[in-house]
Amino acid sequence: MRYENVKGTKDFNPEEMEKRQYIIDVIRKTFEEFGFVEIDTPCLEKWEILSKKGTGGEGILEETYKFEDKSKALIGLRYDLTVPLARFVAMNKKLPLPFKRYQIGKVWRYGDVSKGRLREFLQADIDIVGAESILADAEVLACASFALRKLKIDFLIRINSRKVLNSIMKKVGIKNEFVNDVLRSIDKLDKISEDEVKKELFSKGFSRDVIENIFEMIKSNPNELKVDGIDELNKLSEYLKLFDVKNFKIDFSLARGLDYYTGPIFEIVSKNKNIGSIAGGGRYDNLIELFSSEKIPATGISLGIERIFEILSDYPKKKRIFVALSNEDVFEDAIKIVKMLREKFYVDYDLKGRKLSKQMEYANARKFSIVIIVGKRDLENKEVTVRDMESGEEKKIKIENLESFLEGYLELV
Template sequence: MSKEFRPPRGFRDFPPEIMILRKSLISKLENVFKKYGFDPLDTPSVEYWETLSGKYGEEAENRLIWRFKDPWSEREYALRYDLTVPLARFISSHLDLQMPFKRYQIGPVWRHEEPQKGRYREFYQCDADIVGSPYPEADAEMINLIIDAVKSLGFESGFDVRINDRRLLSGIFEQELNIKSPITIYRIIDKLDKIGIDNVKKELSQLLNNDVVEKIIDLISMKGKPNEIVENIDKKYGKNTLVKNAYDHLNEMLGLVNNKDKVVIDLSLVRGLDYYTGPIYEVVLKEPKIGSVSGGGRYDNLAGIFSGKQIPATGGSIGIERIIDAGLELGIYNLDKKTFTEIQIIFIEEETFKYAWDVANLLRFNGYNVKIDLNRSKEDQQRKKANKLKIPLLIFVGKKEKETNTVTIYNTKTNERINVNISEIAVKIKNLI
């Protein structure tokens, strides 16, 4: 293919076999979201620049957000960077919603990333959020939902939910270690998985004295079972009000989490976005090494930026692109399904086409996915095309079938061939599909 006709870097075409897999996985996620009482919501792909500005942090706003000026109005716009800030904007103009408000949204977002495995410039996020509850049970429900969602996608094991709390970090970094600009420090720590502990230490050393750097390294090296880590932090920093609040919240939240064996407290987890205020989490697969496949946390101040009224909220997002990449690599998924078509009508002679056409319409009326050749191909060509797509049922129509008001059904999986009267076809096929 000529280079000029390819999609831009970081953007992709999705052929039918990929789209069929994607739609199947998204349907499974929607079923989990609905099971927990979440309803769908959608927001525009484009937002005013001022809506997104000041919400994500320096790196996102200076490099990652797709930002442009409308040549007709001179107004600045941006492609949405995530689904959370648009939700906060929506909430601010719909304050009469019944709270807690639980919504899910599945749609594309755009980031000016450097493309690599598992990282694209256009990708889908599958979000669920609870707006209006400040309580630990809302965070616990999010953790339970995300674990159920990841399991529903075929990852029964082989993943951890890493949890931390921004109040722990604020209490220790800002008040105990007296760091005046913790967001800068968080962003360095957030690169731990990419650059390693030695490079994190090196970058921190350029901003802080060695004693503080060593304390931070010791802190972010703490990782393990929830009870052990949380109790250790409480003993060491429990007199700090923020740490104590985080400890109480986490304890109550973890008591409501269903799959505690999946949970790891990881104090190196900071989540790079500026708007988090409480519990934060990421879901990481043990294999392959593809980064987090889900992440989120509590953001109690975000909607208030738009409304002037504090509205507590917590939520999470599942990255379907990384899930698919990982599932294909692990063999959990395959691309064997090439079409949604269940039945191919094959007419043997051109003069039987109208009869075949009527059979196709009858089957569609009864709810089946049916394809009929529209290119006047020979019978063997029709059959070859159907076999290439692995269509399970072939229905042959020739002069004999037309004269006797029947069809011949061929099951490609069992090699069974039966002749059926047209009046019985819908019932017969129901037992074969």
């Protein structure tokens, strides 16, 4: 029988996991440096939460995994981390505001599968709940930018506002009940061509004149367009420059497909790889109110770990040490060395009682940086042989000096 992963899911081998974990560690550290605290929420949510009017919208619900459990309750796999956060805030009314939270977790969407686009994927989110000021939007963008710079990713931030888009829709004569329908089509501009988006809008019943007017306005110069929301975007631009975030542009074609956005929206794209957005978010001042009697403003951004993984080519590899035994007679001495080194290093040893040559083959296949060979003759001199697996160079090192030698040596390789 031939086994396969469920379409849109992926196994990660140890080398891939090391790279993935490095990305997560850098992002997590940055989040905490900016004052965000971590929460976790269930992968499963009641369908009434995920499908509530004003949350993700029809498009996202079509991609949401939904099922009936044994008690006949309708359940869904979360499609983002924002709606669960809104539910969390509504259930925890005594949170001190502003509440700066981060969460790193998997989400699921039954969408098209391509490079960097899976149906099960990992997101790293930061959100600020309870702050009306555009400064909060600048803060989440500054934090995301700082994390991506640490990862040495060359990127561009696109910013827009739902207020601007809503104002444009009003000027071209789109009724309120059809605005989100138009924006869902415009949101596809980074996936399909402008002509295809226009055809989709035409198929939805909008006239060619209205469609042309929409595109004329979203292509306008930011300094010339006079609509609601422009002042907020200008303020956001000022704050970003204050945070030394300069690689951004105002782009009126940016829509973001989720229905809950109410103000500034943003997306981060790689300058070097055409892989879609690597981060996105915006302000959602009405979402929490759907689950609570209180209106609480909020804004946030989500970083896509899978897409960052595809972009990142250079990252520091962990330096691992393998302790090899020349024969069974040195087993107890080798274990003492393993225990000593594990206080500071990543250390493994052979569990199968193999000959030294087979141990070396295994260490090479596992890509260990250093192999420490424990031999009977060396032990008589209270030393071991240290081999650099890349260069093949070997040195005799006194056991009492082994820790300090490795600390210095591993910093250089």
